[in-house]
Amino acid sequence: MKTASVQTTVPPLALRDVTRRYDSGGGGEVTALANVDFAVASGEVVAVVGPSGSGKSTMLNILGLLDEPTSGSVELRGEPTVGLSEAERTDARRESLGFVFQDFHLLPTLSAVENVRLPTAFLPEDATERARSLLELVGLGDRLDHTPDELSGGQKQRVAIARALINEPDVLLADEPTGNLDRDTGTAILEEVRRIADEAGVGVVAVTHDDLVTEYADRTVELVDGVLRDV
Incomplete structure (x- = not known):
């Protein structure tokens, strides 16, 4: 399964010594990420695993420029994003990143085509x-005009993947890409993700609890109490 040809140039997306702390509400702090160094290469699929509460969602949000680190930096194509305005961060997300959400986030009144082109509205x-x-x-050429309620779970996930690719991103960020799918459908989705990485050179970071995802990844990293290590 692990057939991607991983490039060795400047990674399209990286975390450099990233720490993220939150106010615990009682005068203390919670460290969600601690001195994390991470990079995904073009054409590489990386699975991020770890127990609930380990910092996976925080890591995905920071990679996606939806949250900012307390210290350290996020780099897009080698350039730090610290100091970007909100408008600049939005532009950077649109130009470089694609998101695949666990619950698909498709608009129910729009067709598959309309959902996919929505980020370009x-x-x-x-x-x-x-x-x-x-x-x-x-594989949804025969479902172009179908609305989400006319699609299966696997088909909805495929629409979500297509939508994430509409702006030709450098990196695809996936939150539990097989979380709502049976094993056969999950396997089919992961084969599509693997093919997209291999053929289009898109880097993929998939946060997951599903061991199946790791079978399609080039490597797996684990977060435990905010500390990242290779598996």
């Missing part, structure tokens, strides 16, 4: 044809 170019091509890429 405020851009001047019409992305309909690219949305159609991406849905065909993930």
Whole structure:
């Protein structure tokens, strides 16, 4: 399964000595991430595992520029993102990152094509044809005009993957990509993710509790109490 050709150039996304602390509410602090160094290469699939409360969601949010570290830095293509305005962070997310959510987050009144092209809604170019091509890429060429309630769980996840790819991101960030799927459907989704990484050179970071995901990853890292280590 682990067939990706991983590039050795500057990684598209990296954490450099990242620590994230939160106010515990009682005058103390909780350390969600402690001095984390991490990078994903183009075409590489990395699984992030660990028990609940270990910091996986915090790590994904910081990688996705949805949260900021207390110390350390996030780098996109080697450039630090510290100091970017909110508008600049939004632009960076749109240009470089794709998100696949556990619960799909599809709009129920929109067709598959309309859901996929939604991230481009405020851009001047019409992305309909690219949305159609991406849905065909993930095996949904015959479901272009179906709404979410006309799709299975696996098909919804494929739509979510296509939507995450609409802006040609460098990195795909996936939160429990098989969490709501049976094993056969989960396997099919992971084969699609693996193929996208191999053929399009997209880096993938998948936060998961599912051992199946690790079988399709080039490497697995584990978070325990905010500390990251290789498995």
